[in-house]
Amino acid sequence: MSLKKATLLIIIILVIDQVSKFYIKTHFALHHRIEVFDWFHILFVENDGMAWGTKLSDFIAGISDRTAKLALTIFRIVAVIGIGYWLVTSVKKKGPHILIVAIALIFAGALGNIIDSVFYGIIFDDSYSQVATFLPETGYDTLFHGMVVDMLHFPIWKGVLPEWIPFYGGDYFTFFEPVFNVADMAISSGIGMLIVFNKKAFHQDEEEIAEAVYVEKE
Incomplete structure (x- = not known):
């Protein structure tokens, strides 16, 4: 797979990602929900941390939420630079098609969330009990302290777990x-x-x- 095709794939994902986030941010108040199907909802939430809303400050004692947020954003930027280098190197080495597609997907996703973290705090105001404004006089936070916009929710099954399940039995x-x-x-x-x-x-x-091992033995 060529670098041009990989770049096109990245751009397509980024456009879909950012258009969907801009739409949600400018049409939904925080926690507003639309039930498309029983098993699929559009639910606007904002994530200030890592996966599942976890924060660095949950693991590192003495670090403030704002410092943890800045550190996480900087880490994401460094990581995406590394992923980008991996992608370019793999293309130059004519790596397997599936490897290049996978790296391109990871790069596009990481970059999409970095855009939120870096810029959304200054290009939007907050969404608490209101629909946010794009390019307000004052954003809801500073550069590098934006929150990631999430909206896809799949509550495929809801119910009380059987009592015999360890630890979670009887819980909703x-x-x-x-x-x-x-x-x-x-x-x-x-x-x-x-x-x-x-x-x-x-x-x-x-x-x-x-091959390298074989050559070394020779």
Whole structure:
């Protein structure tokens, strides 16, 4: 797969991701929900942390939420630079098609959420009990302190778990509880492809290692 095609894939995902987030941010108040089907809802939430809303400050004592948020955003930027380098290197080495697609998906998803984290705090005002305004006089926060917009919710099953289930028996449970976005889907799909098609994605690297070992023995 060429770098041009990989870039096109990234741009398509980014456009879909950002258009959906802009629409939600400028048409929904926070926690507003539309039930499309019983098992699929559009639910506007904002994520100030990592996956599932986890924050660095939950793990590191003494660090403030704002410092943790800034550190997380900077880490995401460094990570996406590394992923971008991995993508370009894989294309130059003519890596397997599935590997390049997977990396492109992960890169696009990571970049999509970085845009929220870096810029949304200054280009939108808050969504509490109101629909946000695009490019207000004052945003809801500063640069690098924006929150990621999530809206896709799939409560496929709701109910009380059987008592015999360890730890959670008798509790009310929803599957699938987390709310996510297009960028999250791209990241999950890319990682899933690398796990499921591990041998196809990395067979070329294994062949290069085997060849290097053979040459060294010679």
